[in-house]
Amino acid sequence: xxxxxxxxxxxxxxxxxxxxxxxxxxxAALALAxxxxxxxxxxxxxxxxxxxxIIFIHVPAAWMSMFLYLVMAFWAALGLALNTKLSAxxxxxxxxxxxxxxxxxxWTGSLWGRPTWGTYxxxxxxxxxxxxLLFLYFGFMALQASIEDQRRADRAGAVLAxxxxxxxxxxxxxxxxxxxLHQGASVSLTKSPSMAAAMFTGMILMALAFWLYSIxxxxxxxxxxxxxxx
Amino acid sequence: xxxxxxxxxxxxxxxxxxxLSLTLNxxxxxxxxxxxxxxxxxxxxxxxxxxxxxxxEVRWKGTAIRALREEYARELVYLGHAPAVKDDLTAAENLxxxxxxxxxxxxxxxxxxxxxxxxxxxxxKKLSQGQxxxxxxxxLALSQQVPLWLLDEPxxxxxxxxxxxxxxxxxxxxxxxxxxxxxxxxxxxxAATRVIELHA
Amino acid sequence: MLEIARALVCRDLRLALRxxxxxATALLFFVIVASLFPLGVGAEPNLLRAVAPGVIWVAALLxxxxxxxxxxxxxxxxxxxxxxxxxAAPLGVVAAAKAAAHWLVCxxxxxxxxxxxxxxxxxxxxxxxxxxxxxxLGTPVLSLVGAIGAALTLGLRGGGVLLSxxxxxxxxxxxxxxxxxxxxxxxxxxxxxxxxxxxxMLVLAAAAAPWAIAAALRISSE
Numbered sequence: 001x002x003x004x005x006x007x008x009x010x011x012x013x014x015x016x017x018x019x020x021x022x023x024x025x026x027x028a029a030l031a032l033a034x035x036x037x038x039x040x041x042x043x044x045x046x047x048x049x050x051x052x053x054i055i056f057i058h059v060p061a062a063w064m065s066m067f068l069y070l071v072m073a074f075w076a077a078l079g080l081a082l083n084t085k086l087s088a089x090x091x092x093x094x095x096x097x098x099x100x101x102x103x104x105x106x107w108t109g110s111l112w113g114r115p116t117w118g119t120y121x122x123x124x125x126x127x128x129x130x131x132x133l134l135f136l137y138f139g140f141m142a143l144q145a146s147i148e149d150q151r152r153a154d155r156a157g158a159v160l161a162x163x164x165x166x167x168x169x170x171x172x173x174x175x176x177x178x179x180x181l182h183q184g185a186s187v188s189l190t191k192s193p194s195m196a197a198a199m200f201t202g203m204i205l206m207a208l209a210f211w212l213y214s215i216x217x218x219x220x221x222x223x224x225x226x227x228x229x230x
Numbered sequence: 231x232x233x234x235x236x237x238x239x240x241x242x243x244x245x246x247x248x249x250l251s252l253t254l255n256x257x258x259x260x261x262x263x264x265x266x267x268x269x270x271x272x273x274x275x276x277x278x279x280x281x282x283x284x285x286x287e288v289r290w291k292g293t294a295i296r297a298l299r300e301e302y303a304r305e306l307v308y309l310g311h312a313p314a315v316k317d318d319l320t321a322a323e324n325l326x327x328x329x330x331x332x333x334x335x336x337x338x339x340x341x342x343x344x345x346x347x348x349x350x351x352x353x354x355k356k357l358s359q360g361q362x363x364x365x366x367x368x369x370l371a372l373s374q375q376v377p378l379w380l381l382d383e384p385x386x387x388x389x390x391x392x393x394x395x396x397x398x399x400x401x402x403x404x405x406x407x408x409x410x411x412x413x414x415x416x417x418x419x420x421a422a423t424r425v426i427e428l429h430a
Numbered sequence: 431m432l433e434i435a436r437a438l439v440c441r442d443l444r445l446a447l448r449x450x451x452x453x454a455t456a457l458l459f460f461v462i463v464a465s466l467f468p469l470g471v472g473a474e475p476n477l478l479r480a481v482a483p484g485v486i487w488v489a490a491l492l493x494x495x496x497x498x499x500x501x502x503x504x505x506x507x508x509x510x511x512x513x514x515x516x517x518a519a520p521l522g523v524v525a526a527a528k529a530a531a532h533w534l535v536c537x538x539x540x541x542x543x544x545x546x547x548x549x550x551x552x553x554x555x556x557x558x559x560x561x562x563x564x565x566x567l568g569t570p571v572l573s574l575v576g577a578i579g580a581a582l583t584l585g586l587r588g589g590g591v592l593l594s595x596x597x598x599x600x601x602x603x604x605x606x607x608x609x610x611x612x613x614x615x616x617x618x619x620x621x622x623x624x625x626x627x628x629x630x631m632l633v634l635a636a637a638a639a640p641w642a643i644a645a646a647l648r649i650s651s652e
Contacts, residue, residue, distance in 0.1 A: 132599045139596040146586045155649040174603035303516045312509025318448040330437040333518030
């Protein structure tokens with residue numbers, strides 16, 4: 001019952017502020033912890049040396065990019081079904097952050113590829129899927145930007161986000177298959193299954209930090225949108 | 231028959247009208263008047279179900295139209311600003327397809343087109359503006375069985391003869407127990423049962 | 431309901447017949463794009479044979495997308511789309527019929543033209559069957575999924591390019607499976623798996639896309 005109280009932009013505004021501030025602080029703390037573990041605690045990799053440490057940013061960013069797309073689609077669908085403006089605002093607020101993490105995943109993947117495989121871009125299954133995900137994010141943002149009427153923009157974006165969300169697993173698996181067809185499993189930026197515990201901890205910490213960062217930033221954006229509406 | 235409660239409409243961020251309620255019974259002619267931009271077309275579209283109002287609801291024979299969808303659509307004819315005819319088809323072909331899409335019988339197409347004085351076998355793009363409007367309005371002659379008529383500026387771009395024909399059809403329809411809602415700037419000889427004024 | 435769907439397909443075919451030039455330009459685009467690649471990558475026969483499936487598929491994708499922009503635009507402009515929204519058939523049926531008509535006018539000709547292009551690339555004869563079958567299964571999916579994009583971008587500025595941005599990522603699985611089927615066949619592994627997956631995608635698209643298209647049409651018509 002309490003949820004519907006917060007479904008109104010006016011009442012959500014102060015709550016969003018509090019949550020955003022708390023998340024930002026927590027994000028900073030977790031990021032420091034994660035980076036510490038990643039750069040000082042985790043052992044040097046046998047094959048790749050120090051370069052592999054970029055996975056502490058690359059992998060959590062990739063996780064976030066996919067997670068945020070699903071969350072965005074969820075809020076958009078909710079806004080479409082219940083006709084609530086705030087849900088649509090959440091979806092709009094999440095999109096740029098999701099796109100940012102996708103870009104970070106691509107960029108760090110590319111930086112990792114150079115010393116490891118010799119080229120800045122490898123048509124690795126994950127990187128290719130991330131690239132397509134970036135296009136999905138851009139499509140969502142471009143569609144909303146091209147529609148003048150905010151309500152139509154929200155609803156059209158919701159349909160697109162839902163169609164995209166349904167397609168993400170299909171795209172992911174077809175690209176996976178495509179990758180094995182053309183290059184075999186040799187070129188891959190995923191770490192081997194046996195990871196040192198410290199590495200895993202580092203990645204989890206960074207993932208949580210990114211998640212809280214996303215919450216802080218998107219809530220701040222929603223507050224800006226609420227102010228704009230007035 | 232048709233009932234609207236507390237309709238509120240916003241277009242392009244601007245509020246157009248709010249708290250608008252109306253009821254329509256069989257045999258009634260409702261005229262919606264108002265200056266340009268006052269929301270006449272939006273009101274008609276809300277009553278059709280094409281546009282969702284910010285607030286309020288529309289009910290047809292007691293049930294909300296959102297729940298009825300096609301059943302409601304079958305009970306109405308909406309003629310908007312756009313002529314709703316394909317340029318590359320002839321008037322006869324257009325009317326035939328319009329009937330199929332609306333679920334109407336298409337036996338009287340020829341006579342209806344003749345009544346409106348439109349050449350039946352010429353592609354619409356070769357006709358004049360007025361003839362195009364007539365071709366679009368020919369549909370009304372076939373829609374006597376459809377209870378609700380929603381006409382947006384039906385007399386626009388028509389000469390006196392065609393306007394007279396439309397007035398005749400509207401009066402006949404109301405007389406037979408149908409209901410008509412129409413918007414118009416012009417003076418018309420159709421005596422409306424009621425008039426709603428929209429203020430911008 | 432079926433009568434309305436049939437009438438709609440007939441109407442669109444009749445309209446396409448009266449505007450033959452529009453249809454022909456999309457097909458011509460298909461041929462031109464496929465002819466540009468050798469000019470770009472060189473005419474080495476082995477290279478061309480290797481890239482043929484991919485090139486033909488990409489060209490089919492682009493040609494299909496080009497014609498999508500007009501799918502609903504004409505009906506929207508002259509008001510007939512509105513009438514279909516208020517018609518006696520469920521909007522999903524109308525949407526499916528429009529997509530079917532689009533495929534008949536813009537997709538099927540591509541399938542029929544593909545062997546000619548394969549000839550240009552000297553694709554081994556044994557692969558023609560797989561290529562045509564993959565296009566036959568894939569182009570309807572392109573029409574159905576593309577129609578969602580066309581409905582969403584109805585009446586918007588920058589329509590065609592925006593449509594491409596929205597729809598191309600969704601086309602990737604079809605492209606991968608379609609071209610992949612031919613590649614698997616050329617490697618002697620048979621493309622049946624990919625063709626079956628394409629068939630599954632077609633079934634999924636045929637079942638789900640019409641409702642998405644209908645929702646998008648309602649949203650765009652408000």
